[in-house]
Amino acid sequence: MIYLDYSATTPVNEEVLETFIEATRKYIGNPNSLHRLGIEANTLIEQATEQIANILKIKPSEIIYTSGSSESNNLAIKGITLKYQNRGKHIITTMLEHSSIIGPLNYLQDNGFEVDFVNILENGQVDINHLKSLLRDDTILVSICAVDSEIGIRQPVEEIGLLLKDYPKIYFHVDMTQCLGKDNIDLTNIDLASFSAHKIYGIKGIGGLIKKDTIMLEPIIHGGKSTTVFRSGTPTVGLVASLSKALRLSMIDFDKRKDYIKTLNTKLKNFLLNYDKVVINSNDYSIPNVLNFSVIGTKPETFLHALEEDEIYISTKSACSAEDTISKSVYALSKREEVANSTLRISLSYLTSDEEIEAFMVSFDKNYKRLI
Amino acid sequence: MKVIIVNAVWCPSCLIMRPRFESVKKECSNIEFKFYDIDLDEEPKLYNTGNILPVFILLDNKNVELGRLIGEHKKEDLIKLIENHS
Numbered sequence: 001m002i003y004l005d006y007s008a009t010t011p012v013n014e015e016v017l018e019t020f021i022e023a024t025r026k027y028i029g030n031p032n033s034l035h036r037l038g039i040e041a042n043t044l045i046e047q048a049t050e051q052i053a054n055i056l057k058i059k060p061s062e063i064i065y066t067s068g069s070s071e072s073n074n075l076a077i078k079g080i081t082l083k084y085q086n087r088g089k090h091i092i093t094t095m096l097e098h099s100s101i102i103g104p105l106n107y108l109q110d111n112g113f114e115v116d117f118v119n120i121l122e123n124g125q126v127d128i129n130h131l132k133s134l135l136r137d138d139t140i141l142v143s144i145c146a147v148d149s150e151i152g153i154r155q156p157v158e159e160i161g162l163l164l165k166d167y168p169k170i171y172f173h174v175d176m177t178q179c180l181g182k183d184n185i186d187l188t189n190i191d192l193a194s195f196s197a198h199k200i201y202g203i204k205g206i207g208g209l210i211k212k213d214t215i216m217l218e219p220i221i222h223g224g225k226s227t228t229v230f231r232s233g234t235p236t237v238g239l240v241a242s243l244s245k246a247l248r249l250s251m252i253d254f255d256k257r258k259d260y261i262k263t264l265n266t267k268l269k270n271f272l273l274n275y276d277k278v279v280i281n282s283n284d285y286s287i288p289n290v291l292n293f294s295v296i297g298t299k300p301e302t303f304l305h306a307l308e309e310d311e312i313y314i315s316t317k318s319a320c321s322a323e324d325t326i327s328k329s330v331y332a333l334s335k336r337e338e339v340a341n342s343t344l345r346i347s348l349s350y351l352t353s354d355e356e357i358e359a360f361m362v363s364f365d366k367n368y369k370r371l372i
Numbered sequence: 373m374k375v376i377i378v379n380a381v382w383c384p385s386c387l388i389m390r391p392r393f394e395s396v397k398k399e400c401s402n403i404e405f406k407f408y409d410i411d412l413d414e415e416p417k418l419y420n421t422g423n424i425l426p427v428f429i430l431l432d433n434k435n436v437e438l439g440r441l442i443g444e445h446k447k448e449d450l451i452k453l454i455e456n457h458s
Binding site: 093095097099102103105106107109114115117326328331332337341 | 381382383384385386387388390391423424
């Protein structure tokens with residue numbers, strides 16, 4: 001089995017799984033209980049939270065645990081806009097966002113909010129001058145992903161954060177789900193940031209929203225204090241401990257792993273460029289983990305399943321997009337329907353071996369000749 | 373005449389087009405507008421909507437299609453399509 005779909009999700013690291021099992025088995029108390037078992041469970045959560053905060057260079061009080069990035073994105077967008085709607089109802093975002101950003105924005109638009117999309121430059125990055133021109137007195141939120149899930153473009157969110165520092169009434173949310181553990185990110189001027197454990201070899205079902213202490217949010221899940229008042233529910237000791245472990249492990253040999261993935265990406269890209277019908281959609285601004293390309297004239301699903309017959313697993317586009325629709329991210333960049341209609345995404349990991357890439361090449365060549 | 377609009381909650385172009393659709397709806401108060409979600413409603417299957425959203429379909433009183441616009445368009449384009457068949 002050759003897994004090349006690490007942007008969709010990652011296999012859980014054995015040590016992370018062990019941490020989850022051990023913590024879940026050992027710490028049976030509710031962290032909110034006042035007795036010894038509760039205090040022990042709460043202490044473990046506090047220790048894990050402190051470790052996460054140290055890695056991300058934030059305060060422990062700035063972490064809100066959620067079920068994952070979709071919930072974090074919903075909490076950030078609905079939480080800010082509902083809390084601060086008396087200041088204005090204007091939101092700015094991009095065409096490259098995940099459906100868990102666009103979905104809540106659609107909901108808010110139906111409820112009287114106005115949404116503007118900032119232009120994307122030819123290189124796939126946000127047009128900062130256009131962003132400046134969109135800022136208004138009633139703008140309350142700007143939401144831009146650090147790395148999009150389809151093409152993998154790294155956005156200049158640090159630069160945007162610096163720009164928005166001059167607008168204290170505007171909150172800046174960054175979906176860093178596809179960035180965390182793959183590229184460094186400086187959260188200094190970012191008000192809110194979403195992430196998920198399962199993209200960094202953690203367990204599905206936990207993620208977080210980082211929120212500056214000075215900012216308030218309207219909770220989505222009401223019910224009283226958990227680890228924070230912004231998201232109710234019994235704190236999941238095992239999941240929090242496993243998240244901390246996954247994050248710590250993701251920082252090991254960070255640069256070395258990044259360089260290694262880059263060599264795999266370059267090898268793949270050079271290989272694919274030999275084929276007339278292939279268009280590479282990822283570019284120099286994409287993180288090396290993602291290689292998005294189109295095979296013009298084929299149905300991407302057909303190609304995907306052909307590779308699957310050789311037990312090679314890639315993706316047609318973001319796993320959270322609907323079937324039978326074009327890649328909205330690739331279309332936003334290329335404006336070419338035939339390109340956006342036929343996208344395939346390979347996503348790599350430090351776990352990917354050179355032998356796996358070689359095997360992919362053999363299978364791709366065979367299926368290209370058969371299907372084109 | 374009747375207008376069928378097919379959207380999706382995850383679709384950024386639908387977000388962009390929604391205010392324009394609403395504005396056209398306000399201007400063309402004699403035309404019935406129906407909004408459908410491609411994932412939640414059955415009706416979009418009747419209209420062969422393809423894979424680019426949103427889809428704006430103009431029908432006559434016998435539900436015969438007069439024209440359609442797919443993806444992002446200016447409000448004027450939507451009005452023009454309706455006027456061409458009025």
